[in-house]
Amino acid sequence: MHSSAKREKQIPVLPGILASAFAVLVGVLILIFAYPSFGRQGEYGYLLSPAAGAILFILLGLCGGQAGFLARERPGAVRLMANAIKLSSLIFLALLAFFxxxxxxxxxITIAATCWAARRQEKNAPMLLFIFAGLSGFTLGQAAMSFIPYGWKTWSISGVLFVFCAIDYAAKNYMEHLSLPGCRDTGHHHILWSALSLLIILIVIAMLIHVPAAMGPKTTAEEAQGAEWEADLGTINELAGEGPGQKSCDCDKSTPVSGPLKNQSCRKGALRAIILSPQDARTFxxxxxxxxxxxxxxEGPIRYLWRSSLDGIIGRNRSFQIDSLKTGWHNITLTITDQNGTSASQNIEIAIAAPWVCSKVSPRPKYYPIDTPCQDIWPNASTECQEIEVCHPDLDYIVAEAADCCDSAAVPGSACAYACNNSGGDKKKCRGLYIIRALGPDAKYMRGYALFKACCSGYPECTRTCWPGLAKTCSFRDGFNDYVQNLSCRPEDWGVSxxxxxxxxxxxxxxxxxxxxHATVNILHTGVCIDYAAAVTTLLRKAGYSRAEAFSTASTGYDLPLLGNHPGHAFNLVLLPGDSRYTIVDTTGNGEGINPGALPHYFWFTGCFLGQAVNIRVFDWWVGYCSKASPYGYNDGGDARMPTGPSIHGCSQCDIS
Structure with missing residues (x-):
């Protein structure tokens, strides 16, 4: 009987110690990779940083380990664990207070106090500690492990094992009533029933880990995508305090130039200048x-005066035509004056390009850069002009929406409100911010991360974390549109070819x-980092940014937890109007996009975990935006040497590798 009772006391110890060790191991691993997040929880919109969450995992693991030794009645081990909890709590408390x-x-303090108080409950101490450690970790995991949308999964194994130990400990006195055929030893009863229960609980763990998560931007037919996006944008607007049907942005608080326009300049006695044509940011x-x-x-005689920043006065009538403007960007100002001498003005920007620019495209685009060497688009243009398709007319609609937003037209989505609120009245900057945010967190033109491309090419986010056999396949296309579903995989191909x-x-x-x-944005509606970067570069160039102001570039490699070294990550360098330093922009997977005056906090990519696609938030300290940045970047004009160190917001001379 003594031997049987001893075995009964050991039953909760084995899974409890296993759960404790696993919790400490997970906490240490996360701490190693997330230590730069100390004190930055507010930047990510969380109460706890991932590093702080890792510390709490370690303490909960020690707490659960103490419960195991209490169940086994090992006073020496219990004191050792109690001292470890006290010492660790003091050290971690000082560290977190510093940050x-x-x-x-x-x-x-709550964890340490609970561990101390539970020990005073001699009879039920193990069960109370098991339950506390097991359940608390799920909440803390969701609060701190913000690199995945369901951070509680990081606690699945330890949490379920701790809860199992609590149930097993509470039910040990009833195990002897669960008879097994041919088995008279009640200790054996306990062992076998515990083993069966553990098997069931491991199945539960597997189910928790495999809670499905969407890989792509949609789960319905392609034709439903537009309606789905509009519904999402309406929700965003309502959350931002805007009612249904209200415009998202009013950059200059003026009447939007849309719908019936007659007499709007004279309404309510307010004289207003409104340019009907040409459209802002157009190229001719x-x-x-x-x-x-x-x-x-x-409502009275009006005098009109049109002035160009390059050609001076170009007209004095309400409407006229002209074909002699100089090559370059023109700031066109319309000033109107009434019979009382009251004046009002409005300005737009237009560009005049050399006749050969984008000349082989029919119809010629409305928006294109004047300093591009491109004349054509896919499939006939040079490689650079196919990758960065600044001459493609089917991308004009995005620049037109950006221009409308910045000219006070009604454009749905949070991107427009952000652009207006952060551009300081500069229309070119406003257009740039709109494009960045619309491709980034607003997810208006591209959505998700194309893990299937990584699988086809055998990249680590597919093969290392899931299965090497997925290389050269188009795995993980669920949730994307029908065009994606019908893609082939020929790993020997590359790029535009x-x-x-x-x-x-x-x-x-x-x-x-x-x-x-055009294929990435208009057809597939998704991509990997290099696709998002190319979309940003292309659209910024079409929206008036020069060859020296918008680039795609990359880091030469970065490390991810449990993934190891990654070959690299693409992003953008952008020189915004009025700024003397470049800004790093990263819209990958609809990440943050831009963090003015600093580095982007994160981007999203999709990896594979136990055969399932997992969305992962990759933080800035993993990427090496500054320390591992390539010295070269590119746009439609070809390769160029990139600025480094102090020339980039968020980087210093010490960051140069």
Missing amino acids: REWAACISI PRGESIQFAALGCE AWRSDTNMSMNSAVLGLFPT
Whole structure:
């Protein structure tokens, strides 16, 4: 009987010690990779930083280990664990107080106090500690492990094992009533029933870990995508305090130029200048006749004066045409004056390009850079002009929406409100911010991360964390549109040469490397980091940013927890108007996009975990935006040497590798 009772006391110890060791191991691993997050929890919108969460995991693991030794009645081991909890709590408390992580400090005090108080409950101490450690970790995991949307999964194994130990400890006196055929030893009863229970609980762990998560931007047919996006944008607007149907942005608090415009400049006695044409940010070939027109006012005589920053006064009528503007960017100002001498003005920017620029495209785009060497698009242009398709007319609509947003038109989504609120009235900056945010967190034109491309090319986010056999396959396409579903995989292809048809997707290979921008944005609606970077560069160039102001570039490699070294990560360098330093922009997977004056906090990518796609938030300290940045970048103009160190917001001379 003594031997049987001894075995009964050991039953909760084995899974409890296993759970304790696993919790400490997970905590240490996360702490190693997340230590730069100390004190930065507010930047990510959380109460706890991942590093603080790792510390709490360690303490909960020690707490659960103490419960195991209490169940086994090992006073020496219990004292050792208690001292370890006290010492660790004091050290971690001082560390977290230094970084002003007060929520984490309160959590440490709570854990230490609970461990101390539970020991005073001699009979039920193990069960109470098992339950406390097991259940608390799920909440703390979700609060701190913000690199995945369901951070509680990081506690699944330890948490379930701790809860199992609590149940097993509480039920040990009833095990002898669960008879097994041919077995008279009650200790054996306990062992066998515990083993069966453990098997069931491991199945529960597997189910928790495999709670499904969406890989792509949608789960319905392609034709439902537009409605789904509009619904999402409406939700964003309502959360931002805007009612349904209200515009998201009013950059200059003026009446938007849309719908019936007659007499708007004279309403309520407020004289207003409104340019009807040309549209803001438009580009015209030199020598083409351009129509200028202003909104008329019939409540009295109005004088019109049109002035160009390059050509001076170009007109004095409400509407006129001109074909002699100089090559370059023109700031066009319309000033109107009424009979009382009251004046109002409005300005737009237009560009005049050399006639050969984008000349081989029909119809010629409305928005394109004047300093590009490109004349054509996919499939006939040079490689650079296919990758960064600044001449593609089918991408004009995005720049038009950016221009409308910054000219006070009604454009749905949070990107417009952000651009207006952070541009300081500079329309070019506003257009740039709109494009960045619309591709980033607003997810308006691209969504998700194309893990299937990483699988086809055998990249580590697919093969290392899931299964090497997934290389050279188009795995993980669920949730994306029908075009993605019909892609082929030919790993020997690369870049734009892998895109062969806009209509027959089976002719296209889902490899890494740049697809033509129109294919990424308008057809697939998704991509990997290099695709997002190319989309940003292309659209910024079309929106008026020069060859020296918008680049795609990359880090030469970075490390991810449990993933190891990654070959690299693509992002953008952008020089915003009025700024003397470049800003790093990263919209990958609809990440943060831009953090003005500093580095982006994170981007999203999709990896594989136990055969399932997992969305992972990759923090800035993993990427090496500054320390591992490539010395070169590129755009439609080709390769260029990138600025380094102090020339980039968030980087210093010490960051240069």
